[in-house]
Amino acid sequence: MRYKLEKRPVQNPWLQTLAVFIGLAAALGVSCLLIISAGANVGEALTAIFNGSFGDWDALAETLVQATPLIFCGMAIVIAFRARVWNIGAEGQFFAGAMVAILVAMNLSFLPRPLLIFAIILGAMVGGAIWGGIPGFLKARFNANEIITTVMMNYIIMFFLSYLLSSVWREPGHFFLQTARIPGAAQLPVVASGTRLHFGFILSLISGLFAYLLLWKTPLGYEIRAVGINPVAAQYKGISIKKITILTMIISGAIAGLAGGSEVTGLHFRLRLDISTGYGYTGIIIALLGRLHPVGVIIAAIFFGALVNGSTSMQIITGVPVALVYCVEAIVLIFVLSADIISRYRIRRVRDVK
Amino acid sequence: MTTDQTAINLIKVDSLEARGIVKRFPGVLANDHIDFEVHAGEVHSLLGENGAGKSTLMKILYGMYQPDEGEILVNGKVVRIRSPLDAMSHGIGMVHQHFMLVPTLTVTENIALGLPSSRKVLLDLDVVARRIEELAAIYHLQINPKAPVWQLSVGEQQRVEILKVLYRGASVLILDEPTAVLTPQEVDGLFKTLHKMVAQGHALVFISHKLWEVMALSNRVTVLHTGRMVGELPIEEADERKLASMMVGRDFLMRVDHPEVEMGEVHLELKGIRALGESGLESLKGVDLRIRSGEILGLAGVSGNGQRDLAEVIAGLRPPTAGEVFMEGVDVTGWTPAKLLEHGLSYIPEARMVDGTVGDFSVSENLIMKDHTYPPYADGIFMNFKNIAKESKRLVETFDIKTPSIATPIKNLSGGNIQKLILAREISRGPRVLVAAQPTRGLDIRATEYVRRRITEQREKGVTTLLISEDLDEILSLSDRIAVIFEGEIMGVVDRDDATFENLGLMMGGRKMETEE
Numbered sequence: 001m002r003y004k005l006e007k008r009p010v011q012n013p014w015l016q017t018l019a020v021f022i023g024l025a026a027a028l029g030v031s032c033l034l035i036i037s038a039g040a041n042v043g044e045a046l047t048a049i050f051n052g053s054f055g056d057w058d059a060l061a062e063t064l065v066q067a068t069p070l071i072f073c074g075m076a077i078v079i080a081f082r083a084r085v086w087n088i089g090a091e092g093q094f095f096a097g098a099m100v101a102i103l104v105a106m107n108l109s110f111l112p113r114p115l116l117i118f119a120i121i122l123g124a125m126v127g128g129a130i131w132g133g134i135p136g137f138l139k140a141r142f143n144a145n146e147i148i149t150t151v152m153m154n155y156i157i158m159f160f161l162s163y164l165l166s167s168v169w170r171e172p173g174h175f176f177l178q179t180a181r182i183p184g185a186a187q188l189p190v191v192a193s194g195t196r197l198h199f200g201f202i203l204s205l206i207s208g209l210f211a212y213l214l215l216w217k218t219p220l221g222y223e224i225r226a227v228g229i230n231p232v233a234a235q236y237k238g239i240s241i242k243k244i245t246i247l248t249m250i251i252s253g254a255i256a257g258l259a260g261g262s263e264v265t266g267l268h269f270r271l272r273l274d275i276s277t278g279y280g281y282t283g284i285i286i287a288l289l290g291r292l293h294p295v296g297v298i299i300a301a302i303f304f305g306a307l308v309n310g311s312t313s314m315q316i317i318t319g320v321p322v323a324l325v326y327c328v329e330a331i332v333l334i335f336v337l338s339a340d341i342i343s344r345y346r347i348r349r350v351r352d353v354k
Numbered sequence: 355m356t357t358d359q360t361a362i363n364l365i366k367v368d369s370l371e372a373r374g375i376v377k378r379f380p381g382v383l384a385n386d387h388i389d390f391e392v393h394a395g396e397v398h399s400l401l402g403e404n405g406a407g408k409s410t411l412m413k414i415l416y417g418m419y420q421p422d423e424g425e426i427l428v429n430g431k432v433v434r435i436r437s438p439l440d441a442m443s444h445g446i447g448m449v450h451q452h453f454m455l456v457p458t459l460t461v462t463e464n465i466a467l468g469l470p471s472s473r474k475v476l477l478d479l480d481v482v483a484r485r486i487e488e489l490a491a492i493y494h495l496q497i498n499p500k501a502p503v504w505q506l507s508v509g510e511q512q513r514v515e516i517l518k519v520l521y522r523g524a525s526v527l528i529l530d531e532p533t534a535v536l537t538p539q540e541v542d543g544l545f546k547t548l549h550k551m552v553a554q555g556h557a558l559v560f561i562s563h564k565l566w567e568v569m570a571l572s573n574r575v576t577v578l579h580t581g582r583m584v585g586e587l588p589i590e591e592a593d594e595r596k597l598a599s600m601m602v603g604r605d606f607l608m609r610v611d612h613p614e615v616e617m618g619e620v621h622l623e624l625k626g627i628r629a630l631g632e633s634g635l636e637s638l639k640g641v642d643l644r645i646r647s648g649e650i651l652g653l654a655g656v657s658g659n660g661q662r663d664l665a666e667v668i669a670g671l672r673p674p675t676a677g678e679v680f681m682e683g684v685d686v687t688g689w690t691p692a693k694l695l696e697h698g699l700s701y702i703p704e705a706r707m708v709d710g711t712v713g714d715f716s717v718s719e720n721l722i723m724k725d726h727t728y729p730p731y732a733d734g735i736f737m738n739f740k741n742i743a744k745e746s747k748r749l750v751e752t753f754d755i756k757t758p759s760i761a762t763p764i765k766n767l768s769g770g771n772i773q774k775l776i777l778a779r780e781i782s783r784g785p786r787v788l789v790a791a792q793p794t795r796g797l798d799i800r801a802t803e804y805v806r807r808r809i810t811e812q813r814e815k816g817v818t819t820l821l822i823s824e825d826l827d828e829i830l831s832l833s834d835r836i837a838v839i840f841e842g843e844i845m846g847v848v849d850r851d852d853a854t855f856e857n858l859g860l861m862m863g864g865r866k867m868e869t870e871e
Binding site: 002009010213217218219222223225226229230233234235236237238239240 | 690709726736
């Protein structure tokens with residue numbers, strides 16, 4: 001008699017859902033150890049995080065503000081990863097979108113407000129689409145590894161932006177590396193008065209609806225998923241992998257670009273290098289935690305938004321540094337993904353055959 | 355070892371014997387009481403089609419499989435060979451068809467890999483290199499020991515594999531289809547080496563399906579068919595004809611109902627098709643074929659002779675380096691798969707899970723593949739799920755696909771049902787040209803009969819069919835004419851009434867035939 005680890009022939013969706021919760025519980029356990037090691041009371045710290053993120057309407061609104069760029073970036077990643085195109089460049093596409101949005105906001109402010117905001121949204125998407133489309137084209141045309149090119153594109157745009165902010169784009173007469181504040185007409189409207197929750201959040205939900213419809217209701221989404229699961233069979237049936245690669249990167253980049261546009265015109269009103277705390281990379285975690293599904297992405301993004309938002313309260317009340325939350329994010333990812341993989345296997349007792 | 359640093363310790367084997375070997379795999383009897391022996395100073399060839407059990411037997415001798423029954427004797431003593439390491443310690447080595455080398459390491463490093471160094475913890479690559487040069491001189495295996503493996507040609511890599519085995523002192527060498535990857539010049543070189551080895555007292559087991567090679571090289575031949583021994587004979591008693599009919603099994607033919615069909619114009623024509631295979635070597639060397647509407651042309655041949663590449667050229671998946679493809683008189687060379695499919699081509703690929711379907715997609719998602727962008731499956735920008743469901747249900751019913759629902763992921767279906775699904779998809783499109791590659795491989799009898807009947811039906815509808823199969827029974831019962839491919843060349847085309855196991859077997863073994871075309 002011995003035991004054998006084997007892959008389940010058929011996946012059990014209940015077990016996979018259960019695995020997420022077991023993973024979360026385990027992550028919580030380890031996170032508590034971190035809180036203890038930081039010298040704080042676990043109960044106090046967790047209460048502070050919860051109250052700071054969901055405790056009242058203001059807290060909830062701020063949580064959604066934090067979740068907005070993550071929802072966008074998560075959706076961008078979902079679309080790319082569904083086609084098995086590894087877009088690690090959402091961060092760069094985010095800034096490309098933010099830069100075009102700023103250009104539009106600064107130069108077309110004479111337009112009537114609805115038209116101006118429409119132009120900003122469109123511009124942000126075009127910026128991201130171009131920055132995503134380039135590595136997509138390089139992959140399709142020269143088979144250049146998109147993991148490398150998208151990361152490189154991130155550096156290019158960050159340093160380019162840094163140059164612009166220290167020269168032509170710098171707010172006249174100021175010391176900081178930032179643009180001037182955009183005019184009021186170019187600012188996305190606030191959707192819950194008295195809070196910072198802006199129209200970008202609504203847009204992010206629309207991007208989720210778009211991602212869902214695209215992937216599961218249109219022929220293009222069908223092709224994206226087919227290429228992602230079995231590129232050989234897709235090719236045999238006449239689907240052009242090159243075309244799908246380029247289109248996927250353009251769409252993915254456009255959504256990531258919209259994230260940048262939304263942050264810069266909805267929240268910060270000026271462009272600085274620190275308007276993203278790595279949303280493009282966190283988007284990958286969000287997409288994976290959300291099982292590459294728009295609904296999962298929204299849940300995961302709000303969860304992460306809550307952690308970030310609540311951690312400020314935790315620091316104020318218990319003195320545990322905010323940086324701890326970034327550890328927690330990574331711990332959650334490791335545990336949930338591990339639990340997911342483990343749930344695909346089973347242990348079976350086998351009799352030795354003579 | 356202590357006195358002479360450069361000596362190779364040959365593990366002397368006078369005889370290697372396998373007696374009554376039985377090996378079962380689920381659903382298959384791969385070896386059914388096989389007896390096989392080889393002695394020092396001879397080449398014993400093992401001949402048979404795919405699935406005859408050659409590789410299984412060799413893997414048992416090399417310790418990769420354990421036999422269910424039977425015993426192995428080395429020098430007359432019963433031994434148990436539990437692993438390739440065991441086999442090596444008994445002086446048995448194997449040269450694999452797919453090389454097991456580390457491309458970034460040099461020849462010397464590859465050969466030294468896994469062996470203890472004569473300098474204990476320090477590397478002794480210079481010693482190894484010297485020994486390699488000596489071995490190379492003895493056996494005519496010219497090689498630069500310092501060259502990294504990735505720079506070597508396929509033929510040179512094979513020399514490294516052989517040197518690796520010799521270096522470990524093997525006196526029995528099992529060569530698994532060693533000529534399959536070589537150019538004719540390289541084959542000559544290999545044969546010189548093999549002759550030299552025999553002269554040095556090695557025992558060689560040569561696995562092949564090429565008749566002339568077996569005749570040219572062997573002292574003895576054993577022929578296997580579907581896991582059983584057809585016979586063992588000394589080369590003096592063998593000739594190509596005799597071996598050919600032994601290899602394909604029997605002398606009688608089973609014919610199925612094959613109604614007369616009016617044949618029309620030539621609707622699929624290949625002119626001088628040349629193409630490179632996966633390894634970058636030329637795998638198609640000027641293929642000419644003409645198939646008329648209402649005709650099934652069966653393409654027979656041992657696998658790996660270019661069949662897959664030929665199908666891919668026709669389907670637009672592999673660009674030919676020369677030659678043209680005509681469909682219904684139109685030059686379609688270089689067309690994309692999408693354009694060809696729209697032009698009336700249907701293709702049933704041989705690897706149904708890899709090339710034919712998307713495993714995580716549902717039955718209905720797989721059924722609509724390719725036609726998913728057009729009505730009735732899509733209107734405007736969205737897909738029409740009502741029509742997709744309706745059509746899927748109809749196809750599942752008409753083609754008798756056993757599935758819990760049309761939403762079931764296809765990877766949960768049995769092979770037969772997956773093949774029926776592919777068939778449903780390809781045939782329901784109303785193709786005018788059909789390429790079917792190994793359409794019944796791995797299917798049970800009922801599914802096989804079903805698939806064959808469906809393909810014959812297409813013939814009656816005037817479809818032009820190229821049937822690629824390694825199953826001679828299938829070829830003979832379905833085809834109007836039969837072409838045989840060997841190393842990327844058509845050896846001949848015969849009418850179904852003129853086909854015999856003997857002439858097909860000869861062509862499959864590489865003999866060119868004069869034919870009417």
